[in-house]
Amino acid sequence: MHHANATGRPVHDRRARTGVWFVGARGSVATTAVAGCAAVTTGLYPPTGMVTETPAFAGAGLPRPASLVFGGHDTADCPLPKRAEDLTGAGVLPGGLARAVHTELAAADREIRPGGPLAGDTRTDEELITRFTDDLTAFRSRRELARVVVVNVSSTEPLPAPDATRLPPSSLYAAAALRAGCPYVNFTPSTGLHSPLLTEAAEASGLPHAGRDGKTGQTLLRSVLAPMFLQRALTVRAWSGTNLLGGGDGAALADPAAAAAKNAGKERVLTDTLGAGVQGEVHIDDVPALGEWKTAWDHVAFDGFLGSRMILQTIWQGCDSALAAPLVLDLARLVARAHEAGLTGPRPELGFYFKDPDGGPAGLARQFDALLFFADRLREAG
């Protein structure tokens, strides 16, 4: 990707292209990311929500949005241009965008391959991993890509049973990424690389990876509010929350096992910052009437001076796909660049993006510091 120029300093090959391979490529997040990347590239919309497009990342050598090539796996059939029209009706994509970026959506659609396993699929884990690996390597060579980052944005899968003998689907895709030499990002609470069966392969691969479970709403808020209570020496007694969401994620999380996977991450941010002993539960309700929009209510009961009882409540109303998509593009760019720079293993510098990060500090402000240091490091990596 780099050549030494006359001054001896490496230069980025502006023609090099980077693949972004979505597991869940026909979902709302992936569709929004593909449409949004095209919208930003063509100047139709500003890159709101893309942290990597702020000045702090100038010169860090990230692949340009225009250089990203999209593909992915999915078990669904609906073509991306149609999905984008649906998302327009649901108020996720602005009117007219789906038509304006039809070419890019259709191009990504042609690079989507069947996911799995579906019910009744008789293939073994090994067969599935091989199939997915072949899809990845074929994409990379066919499109002449410098590298392909695999990003899991599929619906949350149930927590695997402790005695499960097969890998959950998210881990099959993760295993394929390792085998194909692809950096990996897990934006969901699903297992992915966190299976003990993959630990060794992940370490041996020398690939950078990042996860787990994108921090887009309620947990994002918690990661800035929990440190506030700590820094002010206020005692949080109970932190309770309810999430209402429709869309595919709402339906998936109506499964208690999937909700349990999601909630583990949500609680971690509190435990990491405030320690154990904070009362309160988190509910995730499937409310189809809300469509792609999500409402999260949080109620924090805390003690002040002399035992005075006080309360903070927050209500967050957002579009999950619009919150996730720019972060997914950020992560694809950052992990691609980390790979180019020779960085390996889990990247604790990316805890800014995750509910359940691979180490690094707790609290969004500290995590943002770590991200900025990472930008500096990438800048210096040449």
Add this chain to the structure above:
Amino acid sequence: MHHANATGRPVHDRRARTGVWFVGARGSVATTAVAGCAAVTTGLYPPTGMVTETPAFAGAGLPRPASLVFGGHDTADCPLPKRAEDLTGAGVLPGGLARAVHTELAAADREIRPGGPLAGDTRTDEELITRFTDDLTAFRSRRELARVVVVNVSSTEPLPAPDATRLPPSSLYAAAALRAGCPYVNFTPSTGLHSPLLTEAAEASGLPHAGRDGKTGQTLLRSVLAPMFLQRALTVRAWSGTNLLGGGDGAALADPAAAAAKNAGKERVLTDTLGAGVQGEVHIDDVPALGEWKTAWDHVAFDGFLGSRMILQTIWQGCDSALAAPLVLDLARLVARAHEAGLTGPRPELGFYFKDPDGGPAGLARQFDALLFFADRLREAG
């Protein structure tokens, strides 16, 4: 205050005592601070909300709570033990506390001197400053105090007219603090040392001082939430807010000029972080039925990816005096120690506590970092 021991390292004289002189000594905040300091000293209550009692400040040489001696100015007459009973009825102080710390309240009450000027007072500014200065120096010598920190916790005064020829009351007290050689803290939005007529004297005094306008609720929240939007590259379109409060502060802020003084600070935190151009107003309503409790509602309209419109709302329900009192004790201790350590002038390291600080970073997380650095500096100052 320090002696060299056998090892040549200075030691703190544990018998030295520090005066805390409240302007507004019969108000809710001062009463809560006096009662609360006694409650913490005697172990009746933990020091919840006192940041200076967290491990980060161990060894920083701050005066112990038990070594603080309280006095102050006020234009009101109600004795502190009676005020404390009133605050118990209002739910600010826990049942039984006023009686348990009656001795300490009565002791502080004996050190309260008449404030001014009241309507019809014919004394000149100079006469008033002299009077207040004499009160301060008499307190220091009578109680054999190492130093006295003057802390303004009186009700917000109206913004002075641009062509005013007399100093506002808060500046009279601040001038007296300078003249008496007392470090000064302004926990209110009133003018205090910010009068151009006092700039020269403040610089010449070589005294440390800190201000302005304690950050206890809505603005505290804003100072953690605004950086979140910035760090996530989300575009805040409008930030609107309403405060409902009873008590003395509610009545004072029903005066539009006083509310204007208060709001300037509230808006500063947004402008410092997000720049100009954020729509929205802030209302402060006097609602006597709420007594000493305050409710603040904030509504933040922000844009995400592809122009998607999202909303965050927060509702903060707290007791203002219980939020303010531990911070006031923190500041008295920190500024006393800064004085002891020979630090002078405005202390930007204390921006953590203020809506309208004397420089330093914006955003609570950065301000907390600055405070921790300050603790280290005090620790090293010996």
Add this chain to the structure above:
Amino acid sequence: MHHANATGRPVHDRRARTGVWFVGARGSVATTAVAGCAAVTTGLYPPTGMVTETPAFAGAGLPRPASLVFGGHDTADCPLPKRAEDLTGAGVLPGGLARAVHTELAAADREIRPGGPLAGDTRTDEELITRFTDDLTAFRSRRELARVVVVNVSSTEPLPAPDATRLPPSSLYAAAALRAGCPYVNFTPSTGLHSPLLTEAAEASGLPHAGRDGKTGQTLLRSVLAPMFLQRALTVRAWSGTNLLGGGDGAALADPAAAAAKNAGKERVLTDTLGAGVQGEVHIDDVPALGEWKTAWDHVAFDGFLGSRMILQTIWQGCDSALAAPLVLDLARLVARAHEAGLTGPRPELGFYFKDPDGGPAGLARQFDALLFFADRLREAG
């Protein structure tokens, strides 16, 4: 409109058509009403929000939506089909509707005449009333209408000064309605028929009329919640509220005089139900970033048994035009039918729709009862 059939019972002439003349015909409410009436007539959308389309009004002889013919006055120029496109972009009208009902929008647009007076207009009140009257009678005869109902849906005008010698614009239009023999509805807080200069003419006209100030959001809520507190013998101490709204109404209400007009109605619902002595203010903020959407926060502090302090908060997020338009269609139909049935004067049975009604009960439930009785009365009127 009626003929006796063979059985001697009157029948409605299904071919008769009713004019609806909007003052403010190019505004968001009028545009939504015209587009929505066409959408309902053609079956594109169900009549959600139109109370007159519920079974309780079957057989009451109301003019069918398909029989309504729209026109109006406005000082603005923007053609209705263009306004409808704008409202689609703002999320008020669903995608595709503006195009689907273009014919109906264009037809209404052709019936809009210049309003006034604009700045610099030298016409006297009498000249303006004559002009507006001529517009109304020309519309009625040109379109062969059984009757024309004038409905004020223009932006709130400032409260007229007590010593004003000229009629405010809303009263000029109201005077023209009287003169042209048109029933009149005032959906805004503007003066309209409430000018003492029009009292006599209104009584002499024998025309039915209804007002004032449509109850669409915060006040609607208050009119169901205030009776709850009363019925449960709970003591409301303070009722505070803040409204955030963009759009034209937000800008108009940024004028304190216009806001004062609006707030008078909002407070009336509390006073009528709970009596005087309830603390609290109402704020109306212009927040252009919210576009056509409105957020209203209410905070109710009330006492329960043994003086216990409790709180109810409500947050209402709605689209003002979508809330108003079906009620405006309801009112036009009801007042047209009242005219046909020979009813005259103010109609207290329509208090269900108004913040500041012409008599009748307080509390939405009682007002709904009154409306149902009115439906019965119209049904029996034949």
Add this chain to the structure above:
Amino acid sequence: MHHANATGRPVHDRRARTGVWFVGARGSVATTAVAGCAAVTTGLYPPTGMVTETPAFAGAGLPRPASLVFGGHDTADCPLPKRAEDLTGAGVLPGGLARAVHTELAAADREIRPGGPLAGDTRTDEELITRFTDDLTAFRSRRELARVVVVNVSSTEPLPAPDATRLPPSSLYAAAALRAGCPYVNFTPSTGLHSPLLTEAAEASGLPHAGRDGKTGQTLLRSVLAPMFLQRALTVRAWSGTNLLGGGDGAALADPAAAAAKNAGKERVLTDTLGAGVQGEVHIDDVPALGEWKTAWDHVAFDGFLGSRMILQTIWQGCDSALAAPLVLDLARLVARAHEAGLTGPRPELGFYFKDPDGGPAGLARQFDALLFFADRLREAG
């Protein structure tokens, strides 16, 4: 209870006294009711929240608060004066009240008998019913009471299994009430008289009874807001809610079977008004940190004109015992008077008080009308 005076009209014997027997007599609600009745009787506090003390009930012949004599069953031991002190610390009872009404609390405490069955109790249902019946009749004769109303205010018990062969405890107490000839009120969602095994006895008893599940907060709100949507022809798509509560009820409702019993009532108010098909769940979380205070958040997604999506949210913060106690006193008085007046069977006129009433209209306004008619009927009953 009545004598004919010289005019032939019956008069109430002012000396007659009425027993109120609480199942759960040491719980928060019963303790608050006993203390509050004394506070109101002695004029210490106004009867806020007691609907029966409003002018509408003047002359209806209800037993005066001063004439009520309290007793009850409970499985707990803590004396009522001690419970009242605890409730003072928890902020339920105002400071000083427990001491002021110590005599009345101690008197009630002497009339509390052991409830059951506790774990390990080997008594049969019949033995328990006999025991409870004897307690009731002994109370009535010992205190020379005109009648005794049994009121269930104990913690919610789990829904009985469909194949259960024994009566749940609440039904044992209800059976004893029937056998002792006592009118019965079920203020909880527990089974009480709703067991099919008691149907025949209830009918044969000729006793008035009322239930089930007091409507004090979230459901009270729903019963006024649901009719609003219906009356305005707005389509409710989803109604979701979360309750946070500490205290004994919080712990009891942490049992999913008990929560299921509670939620059935909560949902009934929506179904009765809006029909089936409204999405949304209700959560009840045990949050011990909230003590006796309860927070209920509701989120209503509804459609307006042309499919516009709107949202109403409510947050109710109240003290459950302070909300329940005056209603419990109301019900005891009303049902006692109904008994005196010879009314029998379930009283649909009392639906105003219940989530899951014995018939009667839905919607609080209609239920209030029914209650007022009932007051008239009692007044006329002489």
